[in-house]
Structure formats: C-alpha cells, structure tokens
Amino acid sequence: xxxxxxxxxxxxxxxxAQTRAVETEYKGAKALLxxxxxxxxxxxxxxxxxxxxxxxKRIVLAFRKRIDGLLTGEEITxxxxxxxxxxxxxxxxxxGGPVAFSKYENDDVAQSEAMxxxxxxxxxxxxxxxxxxxxxxxQEDLTGATFTQRSCLC
Numbered sequence: 001x002x003x004x005x006x007x008x009x010x011x012x013x014x015x016x017a018q019t020r021a022v023e024t025e026y027k028g029a030k031a032l033l034x035x036x037x038x039x040x041x042x043x044x045x046x047x048x049x050x051x052x053x054x055x056x057k058r059i060v061l062a063f064r065k066r067i068d069g070l071l072t073g074e075e076i077t078x079x080x081x082x083x084x085x086x087x088x089x090x091x092x093x094x095x096g097g098p099v100a101f102s103k104y105e106n107d108d109v110a111q112s113e114a115m116x117x118x119x120x121x122x123x124x125x126x127x128x129x130x131x132x133x134x135x136x137x138x139q140e141d142l143t144g145a146t147f148t149q150r151s152c153l154c
Contacts, residue, residue: 005038008049013042017052024060029067033059058107065107070116073107079123080105085142093136094118 004014015038022035036052039045048056062072071079080090080101087101096104096115103109111119122129133139 007040007043007045009045009047010040010043013040015040018046024063026064026067031063033063035059061110062107065110068110070110070113071119073105076101076111076119077105079119082123083129089138089141092141093132093138094122 004016007013007015018037018039019034020037021032024031024033035048036055037046037048038052058073065072080087085093087105088098090101091098094100094115096111100109100111104111104115122132133142
C-alpha cells in the first residue's frame with residue numbers, strides 16, 4: 001500500500017497529488033497551464049505545498065518567457081549542450097552569476113533581453129561562440145572543442 005502524507009490542514013486525511021488546468025493571461029495572451037496541488041481525501045481541502053508552488057512558478061515563468069519572446073529554459077539547455085558546456089562554464093562565458101544557468105534552464109528566473117540576444121547570436125553562429133570564448137580567454141577551459149565546426153541549431 002502506498003504511504004501517503006497526512007493532510008496539513010485537518011491532520012487526519014491523506015493527500016494526493018492533483019493537477020488542474022488553469023487559464024492564465026499575460027500581456028493579453030491566454031493559455032491553460034497545468035497547476036499542481038495536493039488534495040485531502042477527508043476534508044477535501046486543496047493546497048499547494050513548497051514543491052507544488054515551485055513547479056507552478058516554473059510553469060508560469062516558462063509561459064511568460066514565451067510571450068516575451070525569450071528563450072525557454074529547455075532552449076537554453078539545448079544551446080548549452082550544443083557547445084558541451086557545463087552550467088558553470090556557461091555562466092563564466094556569458095555572465096549572469098555562478099548559478100545563473102541553472103536558474104535560466106529551470107525557468108526559475110528569466111534572463112535579461114541582452115542575455116537572450118547574446119544566447120541567440122551564439123546559437124546561430126559557432127563563429128560568434130568561438131570569438132566569445134577567445135574574448136573571455138576560456139580556450140584552455142574548453143579544450144578539445146573545435147568551435148567553428150560545431151553544428152548550429154538555428
């Protein structure tokens with residue numbers, strides 16, 4: 001039998017994970033987004049705990065990034081992996097702080113328009129990536145990479 005958590009509200013019932021499509025609007029654009037919560041089988045209360053709140057925030061931010069024309073976390077992850085960079089290397093190369101790429105990729109934080117533009121440029125142009133690596137003096141950190149021969153995911 002599955003060991004379910006006790007309800008934080010009534011303390012008697014057990015909670016199960018639930019998802020409900022919720023209409024969300026941002027800058028005139030509407031979408032049905034899956035919102036996560038817990039529901040008690042005794043008192044029928046529903047609430048979002050820390051885990052659900054964090055996941056819901058990420059879903060909403062990913063939607064907003066799409067509406068704002070910014071790369072999504074998934075697109076940033078693909079770009080970073082295209083050049084075989086760790087998140088720490090990407091942060092040193094592009095800027096934004098030591099954990100910036102983790103936050104961008106998980107849709108915890110939206111990157112600035114300037115960062116987004118730089119990422120798009122590098123995504124389109126392996127030569128721009130190579131020039132940035134050289135500008136930052138990171139050639140030795142990224143040994144074995146032939147920047148001008150990398151594939152482009154334009």
